[in-house]
Amino acid sequence: MIPEKHFNSNTVICHFILLNKKYMPQSKIAGVGYYVPKNVVTNNDLLQFMDTSDEWIQERSGIKQRHYADRVGETTTTMGVEAATIAIERAGITAQDIDFIIFATLSPDYYFPGCGVLLQRAMKMKEIGALDVRNQCSGFVYALSIGDQFIKTGMYKNILIVGSEKHSFGLDFSTRGRNISVIFGDGAGAVVLQPTEKPGQGILSTHLHSDGESAEILAMYNPGTHANHWMKEPVADFEAAEMGKMFMSHEMIDKAQNFPRMDGPAVFKKAVVKFPEVVMEALNANKLETKDIGLLIPHQANLRISQFVQHQLRLRDDQVFNNIDKYGNTTAASIPIALCEAWEQGKIKEGDLVCMAAFGSGFTWGSALIRW
Ligand SMILES: CC(C)(COP(=O)(O)OP(=O)(O)OC[C@H]1O[C@@H](n2cnc3c(N)ncnc32)[C@H](O)[C@@H]1OP(=O)(O)O)[C@@H](O)C(=O)NCCC(=O)NCCS
Secondary structure (H helix, E strand, O other), X not given: OXXXXXXXXXXXXXXXXXXXXXXXXXXXXEEEEEEOOOEEEEOHHHHHOOOOOHHHHHHHHOOOEEEEOOOOOOOHHHHHHHHHHHHHHHOOOOHHHOOEEEEEOOOOOOOOOOHHHHHHHHOXXXXXXXXXXXXXXXXXXXXXXXXXXXXXXXXXXXXXXXXXXXXXXXXXXXXXXXXXXXXXXXXXXXXXXXXXXXXXXXXXXXXXXXXXXXXHHEEOOOOOOOOOOOOOOOOOOOOOOOOOOOOOOHHHHHOOOOOOEEOHHHHHHHHHHHHHHHHHHHHHHOOXXXXXXXXXXXXXXXXXXXXXXXXXXXXXXXXXXXXXXHHOEOHHHHHHHHHHHHHHOOOOOOOOEEEEEEEEOOOEEEXXXXXX
């Protein structure tokens, strides 16, 4: 017990600060890495599969090319491993030091188990926890927020967060699917989160949202267990299907139910409202203003969306990072790829305020504000 004469209000404050310091560190991004497959597919290359044009794609989305993984030998997980290897090395640690994995993707190697355990195996990591996040385009921001909470509580010291997608395996490359398939690309990005002792440094706050009202606007229905429950119009005849043929059937494949579907204009309209809103939410929470942003890294959904957001927030060109022209929309990988590229190009320096914002299927959206 502390003798009463030593127990004054200063001691209480000191103990409180020490406890807080011990149990509530901020998280910093200690290492970043990204990987894109070598195979570059231009807009003109897509003409061999569907009725589209370079002009249409560039005008509507800003995309000039994307990368596709090798059909065999490269998976969502192996691309994640490539990105993770770089991030871990840059954090000055080894794969053995990682004590938790968070893997965000909508294009996993298997329906289950998730990519987290496949990465744990491939990187010969210890028997640590591996969590898979299924929040599509906001997957990375959600994963970052989860990692941040684990660091703040002191539970983990080195968290690996990966966003990776192998979209090229699961898109409809006929003209029927052209509004979606031209947009997406493959790739992976990763970061290592660690606690920081430096006051004011690291993740200042994260903000997560969802609105399931329009869940079917951007979705892949099958395989699934919905049996038309949420559908205005039935998508397959689940009543008549034989036992064992409800999850995936020839009918579903014939009707292209195994491909993602999207009402592009509806997604666009919602995105241009929610992106600026969630950026402002992060700034307001930290009593900061748009002029304080060193770099905004929006999820690379569509260049037109990013430009709209930039205009709404009155940001200068040098405050917004875009690379969708080279990679297309890589969903959960897009923010960590962009973050890593921006960092490699010297666009993020110590002390800079970096804001990440994402919006996508669900709808889910979110932001993270970081003092680098
Ligand atoms: C997908 C998107 C680029 C389409 O652009 P758009 O201007 O909204 O185009 P629409 O879907 O209204 O289609 C317009 C026309 O182009 C056609 N079209 C669609 N895809 C095409 C393609 N790849 N090539 C040529 N024409 C195409 C359509 O068939 C339609 O033709 P019609 O007018 O004769 O019926 C745009 O809606 C978008 O980016 N939305 C947001 C999507 C998004 O961000 N998704 C990821 C989630 S974060």
